[in-house]
Amino acid sequence: MFRIPVSPRSDWQQQAAEFGFHFHTMYGEPYWDESAYYQFSLAQIENHIEDPTAQLHQMCLEAVDKIINDEQWLRRFCIPQEHWDMIYHSWQERAPSLYSRLDLVYDGKNPVKLLENNADTPTSLYESGFWQWLWLEQQVDKQVLPRHSDQFNSLQEKLIQRFTEIGRHYSIDQMHFTCCKDTEEDRGTVQYLQDCATAAGFQTDFIFVEDIGLGDTGVFTDLRDAPITDCFKLYPWEFMLRESFGSALYEANTHWLEPPWKALLSNKALLPLLWEMFPNHPNLLPAYFADSTTRYNTGKWIKKPIFSREGANISMLENGEETRLSDGPYGEEGYIVQAFHPLPVFENNHTLIGSWLVDDMPAGISVREDNAAVTQDLSRYLPHIIA
Amino acid sequence: MTRKRSKTINLATMRKAFALKPLAVGVTAIMASGCADDRQDAKIYTSLEACKTDYPDAVQKCETAYETALEESARTSPRFNSEHDCEYEFGANQCQQVSNNGHSFFMPFMTGYMVSRLLSPGPMYSQPIYTSYSPYSSFRSRWVTADGHVFSGDIGKRNYKVSPSTFKAKPTVTRTVSRGGFGSSVRAKSSWGSSSRSGGWGG
Numbered sequence: 011m012f013r014i015p016v017s018p019r020s021d022w023q024q025q026a027a028e029f030g031f032h033f034h035t036m037y038g039e040p041y042w043d044e045s046a047y048y049q050f051s052l053a054q055i056e057n058h059i060e061d062p063t064a065q066l067h068q069m070c071l072e073a074v075d076k077i078i079n080d081e082q083w084l085r086r087f088c089i090p091q092e093h094w095d096m097i098y099h100s101w102q103e104r105a106p107s108l109y110s111r112l113d114l115v116y117d118g119k120n121p122v123k124l125l126e127n128n129a130d131t132p133t134s135l136y137e138s139g140f141w142q143w144l145w146l147e148q149q150v151d152k153q154v155l156p157r158h159s160d161q162f163n164s165l166q167e168k169l170i171q172r173f174t175e176i177g178r179h180y181s182i183d184q185m186h187f188t189c190c191k192d193t194e195e196d197r198g199t200v201q202y203l204q205d206c207a208t209a210a211g212f213q214t215d216f217i218f219v220e221d222i223g224l225g226d227t228g229v230f231t232d233l234r235d236a237p238i239t240d241c242f243k244l245y246p247w248e249f250m251l252r253e254s255f256g257s258a259l260y261e262a263n264t265h266w267l268e269p270p271w272k273a274l275l276s277n278k279a280l281l282p283l284l285w286e287m288f289p290n291h292p293n294l295l296p297a298y299f300a301d302s303t304t305r306y307n308t309g310k311w312i313k314k315p316i317f318s319r320e321g322a323n324i325s326m327l328e329n330g331e332e333t334r335l336s337d338g339p340y341g342e343e344g345y346i347v348q349a350f351h352p353l354p355v356f357e358n359n360h361t362l363i364g365s366w367l368v369d370d371m372p373a374g375i376s377v378r379e380d381n382a383a384v385t386q387d388l389s390r391y392l393p394h395i396i397a
Numbered sequence: 398m399t400r401k402r403s404k405t406i407n408l409a410t411m412r413k414a415f416a417l418k419p420l421a422v423g424v425t426a427i428m429a430s431g432c433a434d435d436r437q438d439a440k441i442y443t444s445l446e447a448c449k450t451d452y453p454d455a456v457q458k459c460e461t462a463y464e465t466a467l468e469e470s471a472r473t474s475p476r477f478n479s480e481h482d483c484e485y486e487f488g489a490n491q492c493q494q495v496s497n498n499g500h501s502f503f504m505p506f507m508t509g510y511m512v513s514r515l516l517s518p519g520p521m522y523s524q525p526i527y528t529s530y531s532p533y534s535s536f537r538s539r540w541v542t543a544d545g546h547v548f549s550g551d552i553g554k555r556n557y558k559v560s561p562s563t564f565k566a567k568p569t570v571t572r573t574v575s576r577g578g579f580g581s582s583v584r585a586k587s588s589w590g591s592s593s594r595s596g597g598w599g600g
Contacts, residue, residue: 030413057399140411143403160401167403190583205410213546220580223573231573234473234543245579255578372400396401 011050011118013356013392016155017030018044019148019210031141033195039388042137044145048361048394055119055162055396062122062293063112063365063372069291070127070275070344071370072281074101077274086299087279088316088343093251096260097119097270105269106176107369108242109135109169109205111376114363121292122363124284129275130246130268133195134391136202137368138376139165142393163374166206172368173210180265182240184213189244191218196244203242228261240265243244247273248317271368277344279315295314298364300345306330310350312384315340324384326350335384352383362389413535436558441526441540443509458515462523466510470525471495473543474504488530488537505529511542513559528552 018074019025022044026034034042046120050059077083078101114122128334143163149155177183187204189196204214215232223231223240241264243250250256251273259270274280281297283361288294298305300313307330315323315338327347353360358377366373378389438441442448448459477483483492483503492503505527513522530537540548548557 028413029411050403139403140406143406144408146402163402165403166406192578201413209407209410218580219583220577222579223576224578226572226574233476235573246582249582250579253579253581258578332595 011048011054011116013046013355013359013361014049015046016149019145022145023286025144026141029141029144030201031136031198033198037388039390041389041391042141043390043392046357047392049397050118050162050394052160052396057118057154058118059114059122059363059365059375060162060372063367064113064370065393066112066127066293067110067370067372069284069288070280073280073287074271074274076287077283078271086283087274087277089247089273090251092257092258093270093273094106097273100270105265105271105288106179106267107269107272108170108172108176108267109369109373110268110272110275110367112365112367114365115351115353116363122286122365123295123351124281124293125295125351125362126278127275127280128364130248130272131246132364132366133199133244134364134376134378135165135199135366137391138163138364138374139169139206140202142376142391145393146395152203155395156397158397161374161394162384162396165368165374168368168371168373169206170209172394173207173212174342175369176267177210177212180240182265183211184215184239184240185267186215186217186241187243188217188219188222188241191220200242200244205243219243224254224262228258230255230258230262230264238264240267242267246276246317248277255320270368278314278318282346295351296349298347300347303347306347310366310393311347311392312350313345313347313382316343321384326384335382353380359390404551413539437513439511439513439522439557439559441509441511441555441557447510448515452515455516458521461514462515462521463510465523467507469523470504470507470543474507474525474527475543475545477503479503484531484536486529486531486536487527488534491530509540511540511557511559 023034026032026042031042034040075089078098089097109132110127110129111134112127113125115125115333116122143161143166146155146159150157150159185207187200189200200216204216207214217232217238221233223235225231225235225237230241232238235332243266245269247268250259279299282299284294285297300306306313306327309329311327313325313327313332318324318338318340322336323340324335326333326335329359355361356379360383362378362380364376364378366375375394377392377394379392380389440451445463445508448462449456452459475486477486477492480492480494483505487505491505492500493506494503507599508528509526511526515521527536527541527543528539529541531537536547536596538551540552540554548554576585
């Protein structure tokens with residue numbers, strides 16, 4: 011695993027405009043950064059990342075099975091009781107999932123460690139599935155990169171395939187897609203998934219989350235009052251379950267992507283549960299509910315809210331002393347602590363691997379760098395190659 | 398050796414010559430695939446007269462089709478918060494301001510309407526059709542429906558065969574009783590994050 015400087019393509023910004031990649035610069039900071047790339051060996055990719063990713067995902071599915079059959083765990087995961095049935099049924103019916111991203115610490119040598127599972131609303135998908143793929147093709151064509159360079163990235167292929175399977179599963183050829191207003195990044199991610207669904211033969215209709223309506227027959231509606239029967243949402247279950255339309259979810263009977271059972275995996279309570287189920291697993295970090303341990307009084311721990319986004323409300327605990335690393339609106343549902351495991355540093359950058367799954371198949375990685383050691387607040391996305 | 402990356406990606410379908418931001422509609426082509434047999438003839442008219450000329454014995458039906466499309470347009474046309482956003486997508490002077498329940502927004506004028514099964518005994522089908530005069534829009538000189546289906550060919554083409562799934566009956570909704578029941582957590586939490594990437598709710 012190396013970080014290698016490289017000349018950016020001279021026309022990449024123009025191409026970004028052409029392809030509709032509008033969020034390559036965000037909040038005045040560069041986000042897409044092709045002034046360097048990461049290089050992995052095939053063995054690193056397959057043995058160190060791909061295999062553990064598949065295994066971690068299976069462990070997570072085992073965890074779902076445990077939570078769903080145990081009231082105590084459902085409460086621990088702060089799942090509102092009125093939604094237990096919906097989540098239970100979505101799991102019993104094996105409602106198909108589309109994708110997830112595991113955030114991993116990996117330094118090229120030691121076993122990967124799972125930091126979190128973004129199982130419900132992962133972003134940086136377009137950059138991973140398409141944009142870094144295009145970068146590789148073009149840099150190889152220009153002989154900037156060696157001919158045999160490859161990339162761990164079959165995301166787009168697998169997403170299209172998965173939409174085809176989901177179409178067959180529900181006998182549908184139309185799907186709604188939704189995300190919040192005023193976020194170019196989320197809208198871009200959703201548009202990418204619409205493109206993949208279109209390639210799989212779907213008709214796609216977009217609606218903003220805030221515009222979703224409730225019809226007089228109990229189904230959700232779009233702005234034309236047409237029913238939303240099948241919908242991809244880039245909007246967290248933990249919000250949906252608690253908002254005013256939440257009580258209409260069960261009756262509305264919408265086929266959601268991700269399905270309701272994913273609410274259990276995007277939850278930080280998963281981390282202590284995994285550690286309890288698979289103690290000392292080489293790809294897990296010790297994790298506990300903050301209110302049931304005093305282990306954080308020795309050593310270095312990261313304290314995270316059970317629900318949180320964008321690295322909000324995170325603290326470092328060092329021998330019991332708490333240092334707040336980021337503010338935020340979360341934490342009312344409680345906290346977990348996870349043993350601190352530093353990200354590897356390459357040229358002063360703290361590097362995080364996002365490992366993608368489409369359904370249960372490992373499908374590629376994204377590499378993000380940040381100046382800060384823990385909070386991935388203004389991280390940059392760098393492409394990678396296998397060579 | 399097996400490749401670890403997608404073998405091919407159709408770059409043509411990945412190009413987006415328009416900005417996503419003002420766009421409230423998805424862009425998809427009506428699928429020409431599937432059984433050719435079950436597709437139905439549909440025709441686009443840009444005036445009431447043109448329909449009457451085609452169907453001198455069914456003038457009343459032409460009028461109904463036109464009225465239906467106009468009503469549909471008022472209800473379902475793409476909506477924009479600003480005239481600029483609307484004109485960016487549909488072209489200069491192609492948009493009107495509309496007020497509804499105290500909300501004001503802009504929508505494009507209906508350019509024409511698509512009619513199917515006009516003389517059939519069953520239900521007639523009519524829907525509003527738009528085109529764009531904007532150089533920035535992927536809808537330029539194309540026929541597009543209110544929900545963003547772009548038909549093949551340019552606006553010279555008036556006759557289409559459309560799949561019945563285009564009008565496939567969905568679960569009945571007579572009306573929407575409320576909106577805005579999702580999204581409140583965003584308003585509550587989005588004041589945080591200041592300089593950081595506070596916008597998205599993906600992770």
